[in-house]
Amino acid sequence: MATKTDHMLPPTQGQLRIVAALACELKSLIARLQLSKIPQLRAFDVYTNREHTIYALVSGVGKVASSAATAFLHAFAPHPCPGYFNLGIAGGAQAELGQVYQIGKITDVATQTNYYPSFISKPTIEVASLHTVDQAQSTYPDLGLVDMEASGFFATARRLVTQEHIEVCKIGSDNLQSPTHRITSSQVVQWVQAQWPYIETRCQRLLAYSTEQLTYQTLIEQALTQVKQQCRCSTYQQHQLRELLRRWQVLNSDQPLPLQACTNASQLIRRLTEQLETQAYDW
């Protein structure tokens, strides 16, 4: 049974948050990842897996909706370092229908702001530029793709995590020869399905990165919890202990903490400081 102390520990598993504008963009992903809809949510349709490590959300069209959805997930499923993935369709004069593109530059056309997503690992597919527009358009820029969400998604996600946690992938849906009105939901579902191997790789990598970021933090917090179970610590002492425990874990992870010999936090801090100061530093 979970105890109160367990709740104070940071999560041990990473988390991935997927945002898409349309239900059809997520349909095959929901099936592949075995996500189920969370009941009775009014703001958005949100899906999650049994472990609650993946959340997928249908935001609706437009950058404001996408930004709101991203912020909503942050509040709904708190996590210190989740991955963020924006999946959707995008048009472009040269866009190849059904082709998946990794986005390397997002331009918010209304504000003329550029964003440059980093990549968690080297993309193995074409990296494209993307223009996010406020209104659906019948013309395309000479180069790159056009969508209506990415800048809103990216600008908000960037406030919540470091850039390496955020990726945007778009699937070519329309071009000069095949305009937007020809797009059908079933076709979008098929396109996402066909590109699943690449999409899955990026999602898994983001999730793994989120987990990696947690590991050490968790170790230190666990050690601190162990200390707090034995003695009361002021906020300042907890701060000091975190730093000492970090160093202790690096240098003496094979030794138990000298908890038995200390009756209060000040004693423990003194003891750890002394030992870390005088111990051998071998390379």
Next chain:
Amino acid sequence: MAAIIYVEQAIRQHPRVRQALKRLNPKQVIECEHYGEIFNPKGQNFRQQKLQPALILAEKQGRKVLPTPEGFGIGGQQNYYFSHMLNCVYDCRYCFLQGMYPSAHWVWFVNYEAFIEELTQTIVQQTQPSYFFSGYDCDSLAFDSQTRFIDTFLPFFAQYPQALLELRTKSTHIRSLLKHAALPNCVVAFSLTPAVIAEQVEHKTPSVAKRIHAMQQLAHQGWQIGVRLDPLIYASNFTQLYQQLIDEIMHAIPSQSIHSISVGPLRFPTKMYQRLVDLYPQDRLLAHPLHKRDQVMSYQAEREQQMVDWVQTYLRQYVDDQLIFQCTPW
């Protein structure tokens, strides 16, 4: 090589950019307006980017030749640095770049002509010899196969014997130097720590033995060699490790080839240290007993002094005291 290449729109047709893109033949080039759009935003993870940095080709605007911080130098009165690159291909855990820049991407400033113009102005204004350091924001040689920095800047400094150029490096890519006759007003300075420490702290760098071999080759061709024992890193067997390192260097390099030796303690400005700890909480060097002193994290004053004194005393067996300098930029 770089995962992604960004190019500032304004220099897309710059000959150095065109040549670089031809050489590198990247799958994709992303255009930007200013390198700062990619390099400067907060909320980037230096550690993660360091695994696969992007290359940004840019134009350096504003001042290109700047005075070095106080305490940085090798005996000159007028000390300047200039950086044709920001960031480094190596990954030393003590490197101040990782605490200073928000991004680990490599920025290469291709407008060498503008650097040369400002260097010329700075040199001709001086009444005394001036010193120019090129390896302040990067390693001077490590990326030279791409930047061709040496081929441009050596001939330039050859015209101004009153200006001394220091190339600071851990690289063994010395072919571009060996192509040229040794320049009397150029010092090729190698940073070294004992091999066992270097292996754990100076990631992706050539081994200490290879660096010493490169120094030897250059000395043999008449180049002046700088030895940079900076930072000094503590170990329980500190004297044994540093004695061995100094002996190896001094047996390999004839004393008349030694231009200068600088010794610098390990120090981090407090904020930079905190940033490094956040990035690398499990790093051994960052678990060392460092203490806050005047907004700087360093070994206890007494330990620090003992380390510096011991190294300087030991060096005096080999070289004249006048060639030994202490470097403490903060």
